[in-house]
Amino acid sequence: IVPSSVSGTHTVGPDLQGGVTTYIDWAIINNGDATAKPLFYTYFYSDGVPLQGWYTDSLLPNYYTYVNDWEYTFTAGDHTLMTFADSTDVVDESNETDNKYWHTFNWGGGGNPGWDHVIITSNSLKPNWSDLRSFIRSTYSLEDTVITTEYIYSNYSGTDNQERIRNFITDAVNNHSTQWILLGGDINIVPYRKTFSGIQYANNWKDTIPCDLYYADIDGDWDGNNNGTYGEPGDGVDMYPDVWLGRATVGSSTDITRFTNRFQDYYNTFSHQTKILLAGFDLNSTTHGEVTMEQYSNLLPAGYIKKKVYDSHGGSHKDTVITALNSGQNITLHIDHGNVTSLGCGSSGSLSNSDMDGLTNQPEYTVFTSIACLIGAFDQSDCIMEHFMNAASGGGVCCMTNSRFGWFSPGQNPQTSFSAKYMRKFFDRVFAHSPARxxxxxxxxxxxIADANANNYYRWSMYALNLFGDPIQTIHIPSIGIEEEYPISMHNVNNSRVLLSPNPFKNSAILYIDLPNPERITIQLFDVSGRKKCSKEINYTPEENIFNLREIIKEDLPCGVYYLKIKTGEEINEVKKMIKVK
Structure with missing residues (x-):
């Protein structure tokens, strides 16, 4: 496949530009010893989308079928081009596995293209992400692109591939308005960074923590003392995510299809949105997970259907948990022990990888979090949460779990410290607004973050808790009596709701506006002296209600306090304060 900026040539380039006609040459050889017949089709793809098809009557041995100077205009950025010979499988071949060929090329120009959502994956897996990309573009109105690790390794500097990926993400956030990153592959496709929290453990592999926050927190280099150990307390890591990031622990086209299907199925399924599984078991003789789960039960608004599985209950807790998951649970909270290939279910044993593989709750996938040790150890092959997320007919849509130990406070009932404190923060955030993400x-x-800076056990959990799933994933939270909580003060006018997240913010923030009807709105920004910094009118619709603050405020703001006003008709929603930090 040869894309050229000049017609009549058979060389790549020399100046591929987005928005300008590209001339495509492609050729396919019959490298067998018999004539290829009957008539067969060859299709040409860009980024997994078919663009054009041609037919060939027959093809003699060692002869080519080819096209010269087929014209197409690409957008600026990276595109993977592919030919698919005998796409309808009519030719009897000795090798049916070599009919697809693809290669990634870059088109310049067009300024810095917007990449709201970026999937980082390998060249070989890139075409398989096309369905998820289309769904994200159509559902969330985001510009999505796929960038391959091969492209990153060739075009970005770094001491190792992890640093090259992180330098690319830094460029994407700072120059392409990227808000969401999906690491599209297991560790052999997108490598992980080992980190050290300052806590030494006798078994050394367990105190080096696989940590994808390294890719999301792009300030500094995570190795302030240049000793090759990342994330130490003295390395100056601020631990604040500058981009929302998750990982799809996939390794094949089948895995990607399952990931895409569960993303779409969950988004379109509401039958289980009021169902929550509370699985709390004894951590030792004085620490009872069910006490913590009862606290969550009391916090849930009326109308939720709560399935409780506790050590104080009779029967097989393992079987009860499997039955509950298969019946469809929107949210699952879990407290017990775990290991790389097991998830504790109290006195009756543990779930295994094969138990996860056999779940049948599709399309009522669950959102899962737990304090259990090692269940999210994605550097081991394969941890139980990877099986949970890759099950053929059920399992989870996203989960936040530990890649190393979870920590608890013996005798504390309910649990309010260490890993349980993170779980409570997740609970508060997810149930603070509808929908959650x-x-x-x-x-x-x-x-x-303040706890993690003051206490290395909290730092450990900060590093060990990783998100499996897409950070933009919608989480259904029905507004049945939920009191809306926001990280900033606000007024509600005409049943409208406004959320700015994160706040304080660094490079960018997401503005979420929830109004009942489409209308023209005005967004204004003022500094602390009352000077207007900008004013922008937007055509709001309930379907397009998420805005990148950077696209509204074009200038680079100095650090400080600002006030954001949203004007809807003659009324004003005043977001009292937003803070930009370094």
Whole structure:
């Protein structure tokens, strides 16, 4: 496949530009010893989308079928081009596995293209993400792109591939308005960064923590003393995510299809949105998980259907948990022990990888979090949460779990410290607004940055808790008696709701506006002296209600306090304060 900026040539380039005609040459050889017949089709794809098809009557051995100077105009950025010979599988071939060929090329120009949502994956897996990309573009109205690790390794500097990926993410956030990152692959596709919280453990592999926050917090280099150990208390890590990031622990086209299907199925399924599973078991003889779960039960608004599985109950807790998951649970909260390939279910044993593989709750997937140790150890092959997220007919849509130990406070009932404190923050964030998002897990972690700076056990959990799933994933939270809580003060006018997240913010923030009807709104920003910094009118619709603050405020704001006003008709929703920090 040869894309060229000049017609009549058979060389790549020399100046591929977005918005300008590209001339495509492609050729396919019959490298067998018999004539390829009957008539067969060859299709040409860009980023997994078919663009054009051609037919060939027959093709003699060692002859080519080809096209010269087919014209197409690409947008600026990275595109993967693919030819698919004998796409309808009519030719009897000795090798049916080599009919697809693809390669990634870059088109310049067009300024810095907006990449709201970026999937980082390999060249070989890139075409398989096309269905998820289309769904994200149509459902969330976001500009999505796929960037391959091969492209990153060739075009970004760094001491290792992890740093090259992080430098790309820094460029995407700062120059392409990127808000959401999905690491589209297991560790052999997108490598992980090992971190150290300052807590030494006798078994060394367990105190080096796989941590995807390294990719989301792009300030500094996480190795302030240049000793090759990342994330130490003295390395100057601020732990605040500058971009919302999650990981899809996939390794094949089948895995990606399952990931995409569960993303779409959950988004379109509301039958289980009021169902929550509270699974609380004894951590030792004086620490009872069910006491903590009863606290959550009391916090839930009326109308939720609560399935409780406790050590104080009779029967097989393992079987009861499996039955509950298969019946469809929107949210699952879990307290017990765990290991790489097991999830504790109290006195009656543990769930195994095969138990997760056999779940049948599709399309009523669950959002899951737990304090259990090691269940999210994605550097091990394969941890139980990977099986939970890759099950063929059920399992989870997103989860936040530990890649190393979870920590608890013996004798504390209910649990309010260490890993349980993170779980409570997740709960508060997810149930603070409707709908919630995958990134609410990150906001919950960010609420405990001060704790993580003061206590290395909290730092450990900050590093060990990783999101499996897309951070933009919608989480259904029905507004049945939920008191809306926001990280900033606000007024409600005409049943409208406004959320700015994160706040305080660094490079950018997300403005979420919830109004009952489409209308023209005005967004104004003032500094502390009352000077208007900007004013922008927006055509609001309930379907397009998420805005990047950077697209509204074009200038780079100095750090400080600002006031954001949203004017709807003659009324004003006043967001009293927003803070930009370094």
């Amino acid at each position: 995958g990134y609410d897990f990150h906001l919950g972690k960010a609420d405990l």
